Amino acid sequence: MTTDAATLPARVAIGHKGGFVYRFAPIAAVVVFLLVCWYALAVWLNAPLVIDQHTRDETSWTARDLVVGTWSMERPVLPAPHQIAENLRETVFNTPIDSKRSLVYHAGVTVSATLLGFVFGSLLGILLAVGIVHLAALDRSLLPWIIASQAVPILAIAPMVVVVLGNLGLDGLLPKAIISMYLCFFPVTIGMVKGLRSPDPLQLDLMRTYSASQAQTFRKLRWPAATAFLFTSLKVAIATSLVGAIVGELPTGAQAGLGARLLSGSYYGQTVQIWSALVMASLLGLGLVFLVGMAERLVLRSQGAPP
Amino acid sequence: MTHRYPTILAIVLMALGLLVPVGETGWIGSGSALACGLLSSMAAAFCLLPGLRGREHVVSGAALLLGAAAPLLLLRGAGPFGVEAPGLWLFVAGLMLFLWQRLEVLARLPGRGIAALIAPGLFGVAVLYLWQIMVVGFAVPQVLLPSPAQVGHVLATRMDILWPDFRQTFLKAVVAGFAIGSSLGFVVALAADRVPFLKRGVLPLCDLMSAVPIVGIAPIMVMWFGFDWHSKAAVVAVVTFFPMLVNTLAGLSSADAMQRDLMHSYAATHLQTLIKLRLPSALPFIFNALKINSTLALISAIVAEFFGSPILGLGFRISAEVARLNVDVVWAVIAIAALAGSVLYGTIAAIERACTFWHPSYRN
16 A cells, blocks of 8 residues: 555545544445435436426426426336335335235245255355365366356246246245255355365375374364355355345246345336335345354354454 | 276176166167177276276276167167166166266376366266266156257257347347446446545445345346347446456555565556556456356346346247246257356456466466
8 A cells, every 4th residue: 555655645534544434434425426326317317207297297397396206206217215215114114024015024035045045055065165175086077067057047047947846846945045055055165175175285294194084184174274265155155145046036926035026026117116125135135244254253263263 | 906896896786787677678678788788897897907008098988988878779769767677777877986986097197188178078978968868767757857868959950049049148238248347347446446535435335245136136227228138238237347346456456565666666657557567466356357257247148138128038038938848948048058158258267378377376
C-alpha cells in the first residue's frame, strides 16, 4: 500500500486506518450511490408506463406525479427499493408462517433442501478427496473427470433429475438436495485434496519414523492440516448449494420454495414478488455463509489458532 | 509384482462368470461372446507371466478389448437378462477389477502430454461402458436413463435441430455475455484499483455477492430484454462480472512490496507500473476468473432460458423434451453443453499456459 500513497497524493483519508469509519464509510458511500441510481433507474424505466396510464385516463400530470407514480406502481418494470422492503415486511412478518403467502415458509423449504444437499455434497467431496489422496489410480484417472464434471450444466438438467426421480417415487426434498449435492461436492473435493496434501514432506517423514499407519497419519496429521482448507471450501459449497436448491425448484411446477416464487412471479409479471424473493435468497446465502464462518472460527480456535 | 493377487482374483471372477449360467441359453447361446470371454481371460492370465516387459500393455489391452466385447455380443444376441444372469455380472465385475489394476499400473508410469491422458481416458470409457451394459442388461426404461448408444444416435441424426440450439445459446448468448461481463469486471477493477476509496467500498460488497444466487435475476432480465438471446447474454454478463472484478482486484495487489518499491525507485508512472508489473502478476488471477466464468456462463444462459425463450436454445430444448419424455434428446443436449463447456475451459487453460509460462505452477 506504500506505493499507492506515493502515486496518489490526493488520497482520501477518512479516519485512521482500520478504524470503523475508515472501513465502513466507503461501503456506505457505494451503497448510497447504488440506491440513488436505483431510484433514478426506476423513474426512467417505469415512466413510459405511468405516462401511458395518464394519457389513457386523459389526466394532466406534473413531474412530481410522475416520480411518485413510478415509485408506487403495482407491476413496475423496476420496483423501487422501498416497495421491495414493504413487500418483504408484509410477507415475512405480517403473514402466518404456515401460509403459502409467507416468504418465511418458502425460504424454509429452500433452506432444508440446501442443507441436506450441503451435507451430502460435503461428505461426498471429502470421501472423493480421501480416495484421491490415497489411491494413485484414482488421482490419475478420476481428478480430470471431476473437473470436467463441472462443465456439465447440472442446473440445466435439474428439471430432468427432478422429473426422473419423481417417476421413481422420490418427491420433495431429495431431488433438489441431489442437485445441490452435485454442485457443492466439487469445491470440497478440490479444497480437501489440496488440504490433505498440505502437510510438508518433513512432517510426513516424521510420521513414518514413528511407524504410524496410514490411518494414523490421516487422523493425526493430514486431517488437522486440512481443516482450514475444508472450511474455505465449505463456504463456497454452501453458497452453490443454495443456488442448486433454488434452480431445483424451478421445474416442480411452482409449488414451494424461493425458486418457485421466482417462477410464479415471472409468470404473472409480479416483479415486486421476484425482487423480494431475490433479496430473501441473498440474505439466506449471506446468513448460511456467515454460519459456516462462525463454525470455522470455533473449530480453528479449538485447534489452537490465534483468535 | 504387488498387483498379482487382485489380478488373479479378477481372472478368477471372469472365468467363474463364464461358467455360471446366464439366463436360459447361457454363454453357449452366443458362441462369439463365449469365444471373446475365453480369449479375454486367457490374455489376462497371460499378463501374469514374467518377462513380458513392454508387451504386457499390448496383451492387457487386448484382454480388455475382448472382455468388453463379450457382454456386448451376449446382450445383442439374447438380452436383457437382469438379475437372472449372475454369470454376466461376475464377468463384468472381474473385467472392471482387471481394468482397475491396469489403471494402478498406468498411474505409476511417468507420463506427460498424450500419455497422461490414457488413464483418465480409459476411466471415462469404462464409465460409459458400464452405463451401456447396465442399461441394456437390466432393461432400464428409456424414460429413466437412455443408454450412451441411444444418446449417440440422437447426436448423429438430430444435428439439424441441435446445431441451431447450440448457436442460439452458446455462440450468441454465452459468448456475448461472457465477453461483456468479463471485460466490464476487468475495467471496473482497474478503476477501483486506481481509487482506493472506491476499492474499499466495492470489494466487500462484491465479496458478499459470491454468497448470493445471482442466477435469480434471470426472470427480471427476461422481462427487460425480451425472450431472445439478449436477455440470456445480460444474465451471463452480470454473473461473470463479479468473479472477474474480485479476482482482478486480488491479482493487482498480488505484486509484492519489494517489486513495487523497485518500480517506484525507477520513477515509473502508475500506468507503467500497471502494465509492466502489476498486470502481468495479476494474469494468473484473471485467468482463474475466466475459468470460473466459463462454466458459470453456460449454466446461467441455460437456466435463463427456463424463464422464457424463443423456440430454440439448449435450455429450451431440455425443458421441451423433458415434457415430452424424450430423455435421449435431453442427454444429447447435455453432452453438447458439457463438450462446449470443456472446450471453452480447455481453450482458456491453453491460453493461460501460453501467457503465464513463467508462473511457478507451470515450471518443471
